[in-house]
Each structure stands twice: as C-alpha cells, then as structure tokens.
Amino acid sequence: MGNHFLRLAVVYVLFGVTLGIVMAAGHEYTLAPVHAHLNLLGWASMALFGLWYRSAPSAAETRLAKLHFWAHNIGLPVQMVTLAMFVGGNNSVEPLLALASIVIGIGLVCFAVNLWRFTGSTAR
Template sequence: MGKTFIKIATVYFSIGVLVGMTMGMIHDFRFTSLHAHVNLLGWVSTALFGVIYSIYPFAANTKLAKTHFWLHNIGLPIMMIGLAGEVLGISAGLPVMIVGSLAVVIGTLLFAINTFKTLSTNSNQITKTNINA
C-alpha cells in the first residue's frame, strides 16, 4: 500500500509540475488553484500517506487503508475536473467538485481514524526492520 501511494504521488507531482509550467509558458494563471491542489493533495499528501504506510505496514493492511486509498484516488481527480470546470465557467463544475471533495475528505478522515486506531493498538509491533524498510 505504501509503495502504491508513493508511485501515484509521483504521477500527481508530474501533473502539478506540468500545469505550473504550462501556466508560466502561456502567462495564464487561472489554474493556480488547480495547480496548488494537485501539488498539495496529490503530491505531498499522497506521498506522506505512502511514507506513513511504509513505516507502519500493519496500518496499511486494514480495510480502512484500502477504502482511504480508493476514496482519495477517485475523489481527487473528480475534484480537479470540477475545479477546472469552475475556472472555465462550466456550470456543472461546482457539483462535480463537491462530490470529489467529499470523497477526499471522507478518505482523509478514514486515514486519521486508521492511524489513531492502529498505532495505539499495534505500538509494540514497530520494529527496527519496519523503520529501515
């Protein structure tokens, strides 16, 4: 699970960099909010999820983690499509953005629940091997 989150994070990072570069090249910065959200929720947050799940693999092997993964990685692209629609003045943009945002928020809450639940009940399972993996 950790490796998968990290791999997907690099895809989001590439998209964020390309959006930023494109905005700079054409001097049109309407998509700045999309660029920021892809970089923060896509690259940074997703990479951190991956690092945390790599350090604590028992947290990654839960139904909460798998549900979090799918909600985040389905919700974020939907949210970004809706945000792009909003920027372009497409009336369906806001409802699409809300649906995607709700999926991301629910996934993030599941991550928080999973983290607190598994790290408090499995604190004795943390070994030097897990940290060095």
C-alpha cells in the same frame, strides 16, 4: 498500500509541475488552484500517506487503508477535472466538484482513524 500511494504521488507531481511551468510560460494563472491541489493533495499528501503506510505495514493492510486509498484516488481525479472546468466558467459541475471533495474528506477520516489506532499507547 504505501507503494501504491507513492507511485501515484509522483505521477501527480509530474502533472502538477508541468501545469506550473505551462502557467508561468503563458502568464495565464486561471488553473492555479488546480496546480496547487494537484501538488498538495496529489503529491505532498499522497507521498506522506505512502511514507506513513510504509512505516506501519499492518495499518496499510486494513480495510480503512483500502477505503482511504480508493476514496482519495477516485475523488481526486474527479475533483481536479471538475475544478478545471469550474474555474474555466462551467458552474454546472459544482455539485460533482463538491461530491468529489467530500469523498476525499471521507478518505481522510479513514486515514485519521487508522493512524490514531496504530499510534495509540497500546499499538506499536
């Protein structure tokens, strides 16, 4: 699971940085929140997840880790596309944007529970 997160994280940073350069070159910053979250939820968060799962291989094998991976990686693309549409003026996508964000949040809860279990005083 660690490697899956890391391999997707670098894909997100390539998109995020490309969007940053395009925004800067065009002096057009409407998509700044998309750029910010591609880099922060896509690159920074996923790279941290990946590095942690690599440091705790048995935590990476759990059902919680799988749930976390799929919630994050289904939620995030949907969130980024609907956020781009939303900041572009399409308000009708708001419920889907909200749902995708909640799915990402649920994934993060799985991560938090897993991390607490595997870093508790009885775990190694």
